[in-house]
Amino acid sequence: MSEKVKFEIRNVNLHYGDFHALKNVNMDIMENEITAFIGPSGCGKSTFLKTLNRMQDFEESARVDGTIKMDGTDIYKDMDGIALRHTVGMVFQQPNPFPKSVYDNVAYGPRIFGIKKKAQLDQIVERSLRQAAIWDELKDRLNKSALGLSGGQQQRLCIARALAVNPDVLLMDEPTSALDPISTSKIEDLAVELKKDYTIIMVTHNMQQAARISDRTAFFLLGEMVEYGPTAQLFANPSDPRTERYITGRFG
């Protein structure tokens, strides 16, 4: 297991207007690991994920307190949201390729950085698609619309699109909930492969998924982080009775 802390989260609270959505979250997320957030719907796990790349900035009523440091830098005080999202990529629940060609989807990020040279873009597109394990399927369809791909292909394309800007961290918000079992297992294999180079934080509804691929798991309930620890330990020997009841399926 990794020793280096990527995110240091201290006393994080989030309010939507009067609603207290995250209650005093404290945790360290490790580099080059897969960290899974599990918990019932509405428990705050996706909300928390979106504080890590400041997508919450777009929710008008959201207010975040506490400190989140990435590699020692406070991402709310000492970083710009846009610069942060260059480093912390995100894959969403619903595959959301742009209505453009496969190539233009992957090249989108590099282009907004000002990369214009065709040769350089070609190279980035191929590298990113290979990393997302979808190059062989798409190399002959680079100029076709991304909307014509299957759901699983679209999601891996979105992963390639996120990788094309060379992030350090990849946030995945229930990336397989809209996909069939075969596509799901491809994305899981991919996540395991990618953690060598990236830090992956994944929200999932699926406890087996967390158990299969994550190194550490955090269990959220009603806006509170109930328990956090190495995945094997959390599933085999949970220390909090609420965690135990959830993972044994006695409430949801």
Place this chain on the structure above:
Amino acid sequence: MFKKEYAWRGIATIGGLIVIGLTLTIGVFLAYRGSATFFQFHHTLGEFLGSADWNPVDSAAGGGTVGALIFIVGSLVTCGLALLIATPLSLGAAVFMTQISPRIGEKFFRPVVQIFAGIPSVVYGWVGLSVLVPFMRVAFHQQVGQSILVAAIVLAVMIFPTITSMTADALTAVPKTNRDGAYGLGSTRWQTIYRVIIPAAKSGIITAIIMGLARAFGEALAVAMVIGQTTALPTSIFSTSKTITTEVAAQMGNAMEGGELKAALWTLSFLLFLISLFMIWLIHRVNAPKKED
């Protein structure tokens, strides 16, 4: 119990048939009346479309000239200019009210634009005549003040609300997931709007522009008030001229039934009909789902 079902279906079907029937009848009628210029008075299509010599005789004997180039050029130039003026403004306004400040946009901007759209064209024409025309005389030392430019500005103001509200609808219809995707990759707001949202709404925006153009092409009253109504090919944007619609509107009361002038005006009307058909066809082409290639 099923009586009502059949009754409503009957009413809906009849309504639909009436619309289709009316459109077809108008088309056939215009084609029939308009063709008299060519068959009864023996003018050529080349003369009608290519000559600027317009002097149809107001009698059934015929023998005049029916070159409609002046009106065709007048219409194309005023509408083209109007579009050039209105499109960037409309696009900007639509982006502002849907993307940059949706709260002000929905509460304040959109209702104002809707009110704008409801103002009768005579009011636009009158304001143009009493404000813009004297202004042109002073600012650009024009003798008359009326001109193609003034007509284009008045038209631009008139089509602005049409293009703006349709573009706003197209931008609003872009799924939020596209926006999240763009922001998630570290795009600025401008990059998100310019590189993702506007391209995604492209066909809706083009439809909005064509609808604006169609409205501009069909407008007679406001244009007639400020374009100067001289039968001459324009030489600059400060020239006075006429458009297809203004000529039809101005002459139809004077023309004798069965005369060459009347027939020529019908031909102009048929031309307008064909132009609007063409625009509708364009809209359908733009919105046709692309074949997965």
